[in-house]
Amino acid sequence: MQMIDPHIHIDSRTREDLASMATAGITAVVTLTYYPHLHLPITSQTLLDYFERATKFETWRGKQELIDVYVGVALNPVNIPPDYERVLAAIPKYIAEERVVAIGEIGLEPGSQTCPDLTRQKEILRAQLKMAKEYGMPVVFHTPHLDKETWVEQYLELIAQAKVEPSKVVIDHADASVTKKVFDFGCNVGITVQPWRGLRPQDAAKILKDCDLNSVLIDSDCNITLPSDPLSVPKTALEMKRVGFSEDDIKQVVFKNPVRIFNLA
Numbered sequence: 001m002q003m004i005d006p007h008i009h010i011d012s013r014t015r016e017d018l019a020s021m022a023t024a025g026i027t028a029v030v031t032l033t034y035y036p037h038l039h040l041p042i043t044s045q046t047l048l049d050y051f052e053r054a055t056k057f058e059t060w061r062g063k064q065e066l067i068d069v070y071v072g073v074a075l076n077p078v079n080i081p082p083d084y085e086r087v088l089a090a091i092p093k094y095i096a097e098e099r100v101v102a103i104g105e106i107g108l109e110p111g112s113q114t115c116p117d118l119t120r121q122k123e124i125l126r127a128q129l130k131m132a133k134e135y136g137m138p139v140v141f142h143t144p145h146l147d148k149e150t151w152v153e154q155y156l157e158l159i160a161q162a163k164v165e166p167s168k169v170v171i172d173h174a175d176a177s178v179t180k181k182v183f184d185f186g187c188n189v190g191i192t193v194q195p196w197r198g199l200r201p202q203d204a205a206k207i208l209k210d211c212d213l214n215s216v217l218i219d220s221d222c223n224i225t226l227p228s229d230p231l232s233v234p235k236t237a238l239e240m241k242r243v244g245f246s247e248d249d250i251k252q253v254v255f256k257n258p259v260r261i262f263n264l265a
């Protein structure tokens, strides 16, 4: 079955990982902005170089293993350089590029080492939601690991204030505590299956039983910093089959939903 992983960080995965993903049926990915920065200073130029690498090099690298690479650009709350305004100003230029399909990942993160000031983070989030509204771009929210309900409530309020179309929004790293709230608001739920989160394919299949299958995504968030699994999506698809989801339901979740939400060719 053809599958899409709609939240990865491709720059941190090897060519062999990409080959395994393709072998397991992944034909496309959306790679989002996250610069592995612990113990490193970052500047606006770091992120602009990263956008260049994602759009020019990683798209090519994916193609070598028959994976279509789409890109999300953003100021990730964990990657806020002192001169972040320069990055904000450059985002519209990238949004216009063919392979850029989203603004993400954006959000609030209390553990940010580059910008612990949540008021500043909120300002930056508002600026990016304004762009999403102006350019009609899908957005992907990062939800912090603890207290998900509190963060998601703040997100939904900010989305309403910015008048962003809820169907273009993914609230990612969601768990069972927030799925109903997100669906009721009209946004999409992203479930991140990742060893670091302790969320296994079996757990995802359980959460999916109570989900609107037209508005949910499964992703790996595979990165270089935290224990991750580039095969999270195919493993979850297999687990869905094991517990009795139909082929149509599985295809809806792992293929049709990302194609629709990110308007993929």
Ligand SMILES: [Zn+2]
Binding pocket: 007, 008, 009, 032, 034, 105, 221
């Ligand atoms: Zn991520």
